[in-house]
Amino acid sequence: xxxxxxxxxxxxxxxIVRHRMPYHLVKCKKHHDANQSLQTCPFNxxxxxxxxxxxxxxxxxxxxxxxxx
Numbered sequence: 001x002x003x004x005x006x007x008x009x010x011x012x013x014x015x016i017v018r019h020r021m022p023y024h025l026v027k028c029k030k031h032h033d034a035n036q037s038l039q040t041c042p043f044n045x046x047x048x049x050x051x052x053x054x055x056x057x058x059x060x061x062x063x064x065x066x067x068x069x
Contacts, residue, residue: 003017003018003019004017004018005017005018006018006021006046008021008024008025008028009025009038009048009049010025010028010029010031010032010038010048011028011032014028021046022045022046025045025046025048037050037051038050038051039051039054041054041057041058041061041063042058043058043061043063043064044061044063047061047063
C-alpha cells in the first residue's frame with residue numbers, strides 16, 4: 001500500500017504523507033503564522049488555502065457535503 005504524499009500549504013518544500021499532514025500543519029502553522037493570507041476550511045483542517053478562495057471552497061468542500069447530506 002502506497003501512501004499519498006501532499007505538499008504543505010505553508011512551505012512547498014515540505015512533502016508529507018497524508019496521514020501525518022494534520023500534525024504537520026499544526027506545527028508548521030506556528031512557524032509560518034506571519035503568512036496571514038492563508039485560511040483553514042472549517043470542515044477539514046487539512047484544507048488550507050488563500051483567503052480569497054475560501055468562500056468558493058466552502059461551497060464545494062466535499063467534507064461539508066458529507067456532513068449535510
